[in-house]
Amino acid sequence: MIAPSGPDGAVTDVVPHEVPHEVPHDAAYDWLSTADGAVDVAAVAVEVRDVPVAGPRVRPAWRTAAAVACAVVVLLLALAGRYGYNVDELYFRLLGERGWAWGYTDQPPLVPALVHATTQVLGDSVWAIRVPAALCAGAVVLLGTLIAAELGGSRRAQTLAALGLGSSFLVLSVGHIMVTTTLDLLAWSALLLCVVRALLRGQGRWWVWAGIVLGLALYAKYIVALLPVGLLVGLALVGPRKVFRDRWLYAGIALALVIGAPNLIYQATHDFPQLQMADALGATDGPMNRVIFVPSLVILFGPVPTVVWAAGLVRLLRDPAWRPVRALAPAFGVAVALTIYGGGRPDYVGGFLIALFAAGAVAVDRWLGQRRFRQVLLGGGLAASAVLQLLMALPVLPQNSPFTPLNNISLESVGWPRLADQVRTAYLALPPEQRERAVVLADNLGESGALDRYGHGLPPVYSGHNELHKWGPPPEWADVVVAVGVERPRLAADFRSCTVVGHLDNGVGVENAEQGKPVTVCHGRRAPWARLWPAYHYLSG
Template identity: 45%
Template sequence: MGATNHRPALAPAPFAVVPVLAVAATVAAVLTALSGRYGYHRDELYFLAAGDHPAWGYVDQPPLTPLLARAATAFFGDSPAGLRVPATLGCAAVVVLVAALARELDGGRAAQLLAACCAAASGIVLGTGHMVSTTTFDLLFWVLICLLVLRALRTGDGRWWLAVGAVAGIGLLNKYVVLLLIAALSAAVLATGPRRTLRGGWLVAGSAVATAVVLPNVWWQAEHGWPQLTVAEGISSDDGAENRLMFVPQQIVYLSPLFVPVWIAGWRRLWRDPALRPARAMALAYPLLCVLVLLAGGKPYYALPLLLVLLAAGCEPVARWMTRTARVAVVAVAVAVSAAMSAVVSLPLLPPGALSVVNAVNREQGEQIGWPALVDAVETGWARIPAERRDRAVIFTENYGQAGALTRYGPGRGLPRPYSGHMGYADWGPPPGSADGPVLLVHQDGDDGLTRHFTGCRRVARVDNHHGVDNEEQHAAVVLCTGTTRPWPELWPRLRHFY
């Protein structure tokens, strides 16, 4: 690849190791203390089930998060607290990386500490750190990629592209939206420079590394007819209009309304400060990424990692502004108020019965309530099946959350394996041909269309989470049917759905 040819780079300020690690440790301690307060999220139950069916891919996601879920419960215990250890560690790492971004952007120790505090107080970091999701690790990979790209642009050392490629490849094994970041950063660097870092063999080598890492998953998707495209199309068609409408408000809320002046200052600094000329691409990459997300109808939080970069850039001018005690107090209060608001919205602090207001802002809170109660209702329905017919009976659910809850809690109540046509569960079925007896259906309140595939259906139980939380499974119906309208192998393609 030839000799490395790069210009000397100004050394960043010393890293504020002790205070930054103290902030990260505090966040980790809080998350650990609260990790088991409510219960599993529906997606976590699905990841646990998917982890028990290891593969190079699934119809709706790459393999990394399910494998991490499986490893976490194996090492730390089969509980919400054990499962969430990787999420807690990932959140702490993001706090440290945002401080490192501030350092990379010529921020001193005060700016680094402020960046760590702002990250720790933001809703997106706390929310994704509380529970395991693909977004949890996506945030970590995006922030790390941005840090490595900034290092490559600042130093001109092409060898950093190898690290970028490795992290991007692993990130793609977690969530494909990393491609949006790569596209936005590539276009921004081409437009603003420094383009010299794109020349030579190191960028090609880094791309090869990323391709090699993600290739097994790409092969799996190709072998299965690219189901991820179907899932993405469904998300865009179902939620695209709402995502576009709520894009700006959720950007502000997920980070913190009080941090808006900081990241605006960061954008202006990246765009105008001659000392940060190599990092100007980050200022352009954020609006480019927003355009890509809006065009795709993606979730508003897809663009938040780059907003954290702007936040980190804005911490240096804010730190310089904090020259008087009164100004320090203003910033401290803003961070504290943001942390309090983010914690209430993102973490399980309130009693479940008081979640109605929070649930309107962050429905993920409510989705952690009531899964054992759902299984109790199914157990009630199962008891209505005569004992001599249960060996031929089937439990079938509308979605993977219901199936995941029954997979996790059902064996302890003597219930058999559940089946579902939703997402990856469709690949783990159908029931055996001998299962021609009664079918116990579980479907959300009002979604009665599923019953058309079954005969002699009557409701035998109803889900009540006992907290009045208006989540997707509250008042779900448990319906006992005498059988199916056609054999399971013929019926199964009709039962499969992706959203």
């Protein structure tokens, strides 16, 4: 009897005369028996270079994964009401109030619809909006752990994957607020699990599930298309190229297109606004994003976990047992290259890091072995990294703490009720006859959302930012404007008289994008709103 080694070095027993369970026809060895029942070693050592044995399937550590996922959800829900709405949450709430749409200038329709549905069921509060976000973060932890199991990770490797993902800045930050990246990260995790199963198991039906996930994910964020594009390039470069002969792959692609068709039709019939948005973001944010891209990849997980996912990337390229999924490595490179070229943010490829970290957990687990010093060293590094990630990702400290500037999410969640109070004060200071002819002009979508949520008693609010520009112009009878955040040169060109009556102050000394912006009252419009309004339109993230 021969006892060949699995991918983790463990010896697996093989019964004579039988092919080991689930060994593919193009495995690393042909299993041949001689007439007397003995295995001919010379005959079986025939190397086939297409696809090696992927190894025995490992049972998922469900209890561990579920425990970590539940702990993450509980932590996020406990902190969900801290600080306040994020700028994007205010915007999505505002969009959702208008009802379902097949698309917007700056994004697909799913997140605003989900935010609106949540407020209808759980109430109009910060905590309610963030319940789905917390659940998504817990699901990402589960899916990442399952990827580690698919790659042959032991219980310890799966535990490492669950703990590392559950304490990462990436998962915690997008689990704290309800933004497009929240659903996008969940979609990437589910899609990557389907891909790993399709390639490692050789079961084509997983391409169908991948197509379903991709089609639905297009309604949350178009950036998920980076994964199939990169994967197809990776398969063409390093294989297994026989996948291109699998009819299930094309069935999955067709399903993704059919499910996402209404969304794609909206883009085609509205002059592809998402491409216009991408161009605008690339022009304004692209240069800085390219500079900070690589350092920000480290921030998404922390220094020590970054070493772990980097080890997973290397192992994908070098481990013969992972040859069926080797295409994920060049796919990641393609996604990174396209993102940098387009000036996108590092979190655009954050979904890839989920699978790479899962692979790294398996690789690091084998490196640890039974060496106590290595275990202590890695455990201490991961614990220190987890504490730092927690402080940076979640509002556990006061709003004016030194860590707040490190997290743009927290910066954009401060001072919204106070902003509305300051605008209301400026409006109420107007004489009664002027209040009847007044509207509020907000510079951006965050201010518009805050005034909609907290600006009780204010007149209609208009803004030229992104999708909100379509909701204007103001009515012609409005010849008095209370402008918040709009720069004086623009107002001076359109009105005969403008007076700055105050500056925004969040009251906690946090230097965010709104702090210090002017509140201005203008009279005497120089031209009809229909002529002035196009100049207020601009696109930005």
